Amino acid sequence: MAPSNAIRSEKEKKVRAILAFADSISERLSHANGTDPILLAELHSHINALPITASKREELDAKGTELWNLSTRLRRDSSTTAPALLCALRVFALLLLISGQRGHAGTAHGCVRLLKVALKAAKFCIQQDQLDLATKGLELAAECMDELAKHDLEEEDGEVQKRLKAEYFVLRTALAWKQSRLDLAEHLFSQAELADNRLGPSTAESLADLLYEIGKDLLHKKQLESAVRWLERSLDVIGEQDLERLSPDAEELRLGIMHGLVRALIGQRNEAARKRAADLVGLLETDYGDKMAVALLKLDLLASGPEYEAAEYYHVLFRMVRSLVLTPSNFRTILHHVHKLKTQSAAMAAKLMGDLLFRLLETENHEWIEKAAITSLWLRLSSPNSENGETLAYVQDTLDNLVHSIKRPLTVQATHAAQTLLWKRIEAAYTQEHYEIAESWCRLAMHRVFEKSGELNRSKIARKIILCALARQDPPNARGAFFQMSDTGKAAPMTRYLMYKVAMREGDADFAAECLDLVSRHSSKDATLLYACVLEAQQHGNRRQAVLALQKVLDKYEYAAPQGVHLPALLRCAARLLMTEFVDNGMPENLGNELCKIFEGAATQASKSKRGASTSKSLEFTAAELDWFSRNSYNLSLKHCTELHPEHLARLLAVCIHFVELRQKESSVAEDNDLNLRRVFCHFLAACAHVTIARAEDNIETSLNHYLSVRKHCQSFRVSLPELLKSEKKLAASTPDDLTAKHSALLKFELEAALKLEAWDDMDALFDACWTYPDPRRLDTLADLVLVIHGAMTKAALDESYRTKPLAVLQKIINLSLRGSGTNTSSSSKDKDNDSITKLARWLRVLFQLSLTSTDDDKTALRCLDQASTLAAQRHASAVPYPQEELEWLAATAFNRAVDFYCVDDDVRCRLWAEKALNLAENAGDRGALRGVLMEKYKGLAFEK
DSSP, rough: OOOHEEEEEHHHHHHHHHHHHHHHHHHHHHSSSSSOOHHHHHHHHHHHOOOOOOOOHHHHHHHHHHHHHHHHHHHTOOSSHHHHHHHHHHHHHHHHOOOOOOOSSOOOOHHHHHHHHHHHHHHHHTTTTTTHHHHHHHHHHHHHHHHHTTTTTOHHHHEEEHHHHHHHHHHHHHHHTTTOOOOHHHHHHHOGGGGGGGOOOOHHHHHHHHHHHHHHHHHHTOOOOHHHHHHHHHHHHTSSOOOSSOOOHHHHHHHHHHHHHHHHHHHHSSSHHHHHHHHHHHHHHHTTTTTTHHHHHHHHHHHHHHOOOOOHHHHHHHHHHHHHHOOOOHHHHHHHHHHHHHOOOOHHHHHHHHHHHHHHSSSSOHHHHHHHHHHHHHHHSSSTTTHHHHHHHHHHHHHHHHHHHOOOOOOHHHHHHHHHHHHHHHHHHTTOHHHHHHHHHHHHHGGGGGGGGGGHHHHOOOOOOHHHHHHHHHHHHHHHHHHTTTTTHSSSSSHHHHHHHHHHHHHHHHHHHHHHHHHHSSSSTTTHHHHHHHHHHHHOHHHHHHHHHHHHHHHHHHTTTTHHHHHHHHHHHHHHHHHHHHHHHHOHHHHHHHHHHHHHHHHOOOOOOOOHHHOOGGGOOOOOHHHHHHHHHHHHHHHHHTTTTHHHHHHOOOHHHHHHHHHHOOOOOOHHHHHHHHHHHHHHHHHHHHHHHHHHHOHHHHHHHHHHHHHHHHHHHHHOOOOHHHTTTSOOOTHHHHHHHHHHHHHHHHHHHHHHTTOOOGGGHHHHHHTSSSOOGGOHHHHHHHHHHHHHHHHOOOHHHHHHHHHHHHHHHHHHHHHHOOOOOOGHHHHHHHHHHHHHHHHHHOOOOOOOOSSOHHHHHHHHHHHHHHHHHTTTTSOOOOOHHHHHHHHHHHHHHHHHHTTTTOOOHHHHHHHHHHHHTTTTTTTTHHHHHHHHHHTOOOOOO
16 A cells, blocks of 8 residues: 555645646746747656646646647737747647546547647647647547547537548648658548548638648649649638638638649649639639739739730739739739730730829829839830831820829939930931931930930930931021030030031031030040041031141140041141142131141151150151151242241241251152252241341340341351252252352341341351352342441441451452443443442442541542542443442542641642542543542642642
């Protein structure tokens, strides 16, 4: 007895501990905040220890019932209690209930009660993936079923037993599925004998839900055949029930089952499966009408065929658009299927989007409206007939309706998307030369609904309208588009280039110049548009505009050239255009300046090329290029020297000299002689030009600078001349004389320049140079210049050593002139001789007069009297005698000087001067009258003996 009592005492103690633990569960759960690992561990520990046989069956049963109700309440309240904890709590409560019935012969009703609780606990554990606890629950359910089988059951209880047995095997099936043992699941389901059992509504719904979960999982795993089998079973279970007797969720469960089944059947892709799916979809349409899930299944079914009717697909979508409540999810779904419809028929897809947009316009959801509008435009413009007038009208109406409905422009993103679609259509029409259609699309792209398109985009579209107008030979329409642009758009280089083309077609030179100027100013370092302007002007035969455009190009690149452009060719082209313009229209000053700039730019770039500053072949100046620029600048200077402004002439000649010098660095001996000749001629003309400018210049400093240039060119000429004259045999017969004549002329210019610059120390060398190549025929201007220089020296109060040199030069001029004079009296040379004797007489008089005032030495003055006397004697019987008034003046002045010497008692000099005077008077053409008068006066002088 003692051991038995000890065992009983130990059991009772264990029961009390279990009950105490059960009592603490509710409070511990209230403080567990959803999970309690310690409680969960303790529950599992007690689950492993139960069931037990004890005397306190009522307390165990009551506590089990209490905990079961607690777990149910926690599950229904959607608490945060962890599923694992709830599952353990349910199985623990089940074990308490079973422990409360253990040890005495229970009733059949009690067994059924426990079996139902066990099945519920197992089902909940399966749903929560607590497979160990589910297995425990099903084991307990099996024990309950065995216990129930021991009772003699009435017919009604027997039916309950069958249903519970079926549910048991379905749960076993679900557990096997969860354990990935489908073969076992099939075996267990076959034992459920569902066909022989009339399940209750709740049981059927629960079993159908379990079977649905199995099928849905298999569908997710793409095990389509198995999924179809299990979903069909689920549908059979719930299909045997009257839906009105099921829970409110049953209808959604049935829809879910059929939806999954149809998807599985569609996925099998065979005709039998499609037919079964079609039957199911038809049944769904009958039962659920326009429910979205049904419509989507219908769409999937239609799309699953090898070919499907776009019209039927459209019809289903149209019903969706018309009947569905538009939510973000529904809206996205419709758009998705519209895209699928487009693959079959873009026109129907576009029509459907139009229907959707029409419905959306009644709402205020601007985001959806914009998306629908852009999609609608995309679909319309993607259809094959998007270029016809009907599509243009549709787009116009759509944009007008948008403005009217949303009463504001589209957002920047939507505007960009719409204009991108329209721009593709514009480009396509323009490429196909459908210019009117392209222009119509452009005007749609500038609709007021696109106010947020941005200035750049609007300008781009406006320029395309101008291009279309140009292509249609409609300049007024192009101008209209231009004047509707903003100031920023009008000033854009590309806009101005297009308007330059318009101006060319209209012959509007002023507007063309304005556009060209703006293109130049806004083109930075890229002259591509300026090149285009050049070509445009040339294509229209407007050489003047081509010249202006090419000048802008050269200015932009600072007379260089971009990569890939042959600079010498570019400069030659510009020079040719300008020279041709000069030939046709004379030599306007502004064009002369531009021509100088081109040649000067070429000279600068040629120098860089020869210095090796550029390694690019496109910038290299060859000998032929140098020769072309040298020869053309020289010929232009010669041909237009009387038309060109002297300053421009001087600049051109300086350029020519520069090119010649560059060319001479690589020329042969024969070429060098020709180049030298060209160079000295350039120096001569340049000196002439600078003299002209210097004489006309009011600004003294500028004038003196030009005189410096005169001296530079004259000196270069004089240095080069001897070498040229040495090669006389290679020169034309008249060239040496021409060169020496130019030498004489340049000496006079250099003397003038030295005079203006007051370079007195350089005068002697210049005077000496006058006799290097003397020519009596060209002494008159030299004599006049010498006289002016003497006067300037006198005025500057220079030392006598400076002032005597001009007199010596003048004397030499007189001497040379006397040698060249003769007694030729032929009528053909009478006028020339008269002029010569008159100049000689004047020079002698001036030299005589200057010698009297500049020095105390009578030698020069007396020589003048002798030369005049000799010349007068030679000319006495000539047709062109010595001028009488000159002789009379010299004779009277000489006699007066003799009297002056008489007064100072210098009888020797008095007699000398008196005799010179008498000699002069003897040759006067007055038949001795003057000589007689002077002789009478001379006789009246009393000399000391």
